[in-house]
Amino acid sequence: MHINIQSITPDFFTPASSEVWSKNFELLPNSKYLVKAVSGSGKSSFFNFLYGLNNRFSGTIQFDNSAIASLSENDWTSLRRNKIAIVFQGLRLFPELTAMENIQLKNTLTNHKTETEILAMLAQLDIDQLANKKADTLSYGQQQRVAIVRALCQPFELLLLDEPFSHIDKAQITNAVNLVNQQVEANQATLIVASLGDTYNINYTKTLLL
Amino acid sequence: MIDTLLKKQVDKSQLIFFALSSSLGLAILLIVIQLFIDTRSVFNSENDLLGNQNLIIYKDLGRDNAFTDQEIKELQQQPFINKTGDFTHGTYRVLASVTLPNYTGISTEMFLEAVGDQFIDIKSIDWSWQPGDREVPIIIPKNYINLYNFGYAASTGMPQINEKIIRQIPIELKLTGSSQTKMYSAYILDASEKINSILVPESFLNHTNKTLSPNKASKISRIILDVINPSDPKLLEFLASKNYNYLSNDVQNSKLSYVLKLILSVVLAIGLLITFLSIYLVVTNINLLILKNKQTITQLHFLGYSKVQIAKVYHKIAFKILGVSIIIALLISIGCKFWIAPYLEILHVDSTLITIAYLIIISIIIFIGLAVYYRKHTNSKIQQMLRPNTSLLTTEN
Numbered sequence: 001m002h003i004n005i006q007s008i009t010p011d012f013f014t015p016a017s018s019e020v021w022s023k024n025f026e027l028l029p030n031s032k033y034l035v036k037a038v039s040g041s042g043k044s045s046f047f048n049f050l051y052g053l054n055n056r057f058s059g060t061i062q063f064d065n066s067a068i069a070s071l072s073e074n075d076w077t078s079l080r081r082n083k084i085a086i087v088f089q090g091l092r093l094f095p096e097l098t099a100m101e102n103i104q105l106k107n108t109l110t111n112h113k114t115e116t117e118i119l120a121m122l123a124q125l126d127i128d129q130l131a132n133k134k135a136d137t138l139s140y141g142q143q144q145r146v147a148i149v150r151a152l153c154q155p156f157e158l159l160l161l162d163e164p165f166s167h168i169d170k171a172q173i174t175n176a177v178n179l180v181n182q183q184v185e186a187n188q189a190t191l192i193v194a195s196l197g198d199t200y201n202i203n204y205t206k207t208l209l210l
Numbered sequence: 211m212i213d214t215l216l217k218k219q220v221d222k223s224q225l226i227f228f229a230l231s232s233s234l235g236l237a238i239l240l241i242v243i244q245l246f247i248d249t250r251s252v253f254n255s256e257n258d259l260l261g262n263q264n265l266i267i268y269k270d271l272g273r274d275n276a277f278t279d280q281e282i283k284e285l286q287q288q289p290f291i292n293k294t295g296d297f298t299h300g301t302y303r304v305l306a307s308v309t310l311p312n313y314t315g316i317s318t319e320m321f322l323e324a325v326g327d328q329f330i331d332i333k334s335i336d337w338s339w340q341p342g343d344r345e346v347p348i349i350i351p352k353n354y355i356n357l358y359n360f361g362y363a364a365s366t367g368m369p370q371i372n373e374k375i376i377r378q379i380p381i382e383l384k385l386t387g388s389s390q391t392k393m394y395s396a397y398i399l400d401a402s403e404k405i406n407s408i409l410v411p412e413s414f415l416n417h418t419n420k421t422l423s424p425n426k427a428s429k430i431s432r433i434i435l436d437v438i439n440p441s442d443p444k445l446l447e448f449l450a451s452k453n454y455n456y457l458s459n460d461v462q463n464s465k466l467s468y469v470l471k472l473i474l475s476v477v478l479a480i481g482l483l484i485t486f487l488s489i490y491l492v493v494t495n496i497n498l499l500i501l502k503n504k505q506t507i508t509q510l511h512f513l514g515y516s517k518v519q520i521a522k523v524y525h526k527i528a529f530k531i532l533g534v535s536i537i538i539a540l541l542i543s544i545g546c547k548f549w550i551a552p553y554l555e556i557l558h559v560d561s562t563l564i565t566i567a568y569l570i571i572i573s574i575i576i577f578i579g580l581a582v583y584y585r586k587h588t589n590s591k592i593q594q595m596l597r598p599n600t601s602l603l604t605t606e607n
Contacts, residue, residue: 053512055598073517073596081514092509094215105211109514154514 001157003027008059037210085156095136107153232488236539238481276429293436302387324415347399387422
């Protein structure tokens with residue numbers, strides 16, 4: 001997905017000068033971007049703008065040359081099913097559902113992956129044995145990995161990861177990064193990772209300081 | 211899976227309570243509607259006990275008791291009188307003779323009157339006459355048949371008759387006017403409960419008056435009024451001020467009809483109120499359910515679930531409550547129908563099974579109407595919740 005950003009600033013707080021706010025730039029397919037910032041500088045707001053959860057900003061964001069301000073409710077639903085995947089900073093898993101149910105909740109929308117493929121991805125992140133455990137019984141790090149697998153269970157052209165590895169140990173981060181890289185390349189997608197400082201050894205096209 | 215997520219806050223006992231309360235309201239509604247349908251004949255028909263919306267007025271006897279054109283005009287101008295009909299009478303002497311096989315013939319002097327067809331409670335295609343017709347149809351008061359059957363026939367050994375047999379009896383009418391005498395064949399078409407007179411078609415009376423007594427003017431001695439409510443005090447006061455007489459029976463019956471209608475209307479209003487309140491309860495409960503699940507709903511939506519998919523879960527709940535309520539209400543009202551039927555028989559009401567068909571159709575209409583309302587309501591609530599910037603997810607920054 002070709003994303004064109006023209007001079008956006010949030011309406012609800014005044015951000016400090018950065019490489020994102022009030023700047024014009026493009027995010028290209030097959031590219032990886034790191035949005036690096038300290039906590040509270042608006043990383044999640046930037047992701048929320050891109051995911052259509054918040055439209056309180058001035059400036060323009062264009063997906064493939066059309067302004068997202070003109071997208072309808074249904075357009076967003078379709079984008080969230082087929083084009084934009086996200087791992088929220090707060091994960092947003094359903095605690096009363098098992099890990100597998102949480103993933104299937106997303107997967108059944110498009111039937112993108114088979115259960116075997118899902119289990120393989122869980123195995124890659126070393127949590128396949130937790131597939132049938134309720135989400136609220138898992139550690140935060142384990143939940144983060146479930147949320148990553150869930151985000152990958154849909155076709156996407158843009159993958160947004162909001163501090164996705166904050167509670168995962170180094171060995172598992174490597175596994176997760178490998179999985180993410182594989183899927184991003186398979187989908188020829190744009191990857192945007194928000195992080196407080198870590199680069200997670202990903203080969204970014206560009207780093208944007210926020 | 212989405213179902214289990216969205217229904218986790220559903221309190222079943224509460225829903226059952228709402229279903230029962232709305233079924234109570236709907237049952238009252240259906241019972242009253244059914245009563246209205248069943249007793250429609252009582253209220254509407256022109257010959258029956260409660261439906262008498264006509265009043266026959268006449269002046270005191272013993273003086274010139276014909277109504278003048280001006281008086282008729284004045285009657286027509288009153289707001290509580292819809293229409294007036296004149297009773298015109300024959301301006302000739304009438305001798306009617308009946309010959310029954312094996313019995314000696316009987317003959318009697320009588321009179322003939324005519325009134326506008328719209329005031330007559332007998333509707334028949336045979337109720338017409340034109341010069342050249344072989345027979346004249348006659349309508350007699352029902353009382354006459356009773357008098358004959360239980361008085362005359364019983365004491366003289368003549369056969370008893372009913373409205374059907376009576377048509378077969380050939381009657382010879384000998385009409386003697388001021389200028390000539392004529393014979394006509396006649397038969398009794400039916401008996402009227404409403405009009406206490408011997409009626410022939412207006413066309414016959416006009417024709418015979420003109421040919422038999424061309425020099426006599428026919429006078430209007432009685433007038434039939436079509437009124438909104440025969441017991442209307444304004445009407446009764448007006449009639450009293452003019453010294454017009456009427457049969458108090460007609461007024462009594464209309465009071466009964468009025469009270470019955472009033473009671474049914476009050477019950478209908480109570481039914482409507484209960485239904486309205488229970489619908490309000492169900493709607494409030496669905497609102498509450500949606501609010502309780504706000505986080506789940508917004509999260510599902512941001513995973514890619516459409517509003518329609520989410521709303522459907524709540525539609526199903528609402529439709530189930532509504533369906534159960536209407537089925538219970540329908541069963542109660544059908545049960546009531548059979549329970550009330552013997553009482554309605556006293557009013558000579560034939561409570562037919564067609565009413566049940568009506569009830570089912572009305573229930574389906576109510577179901578569709580309320581379902582559409584619930585659907586719209588749920589959709590708008592969910593729509594409100596899922597507007598951008600209102601979500602719980604925008605709190606992260």
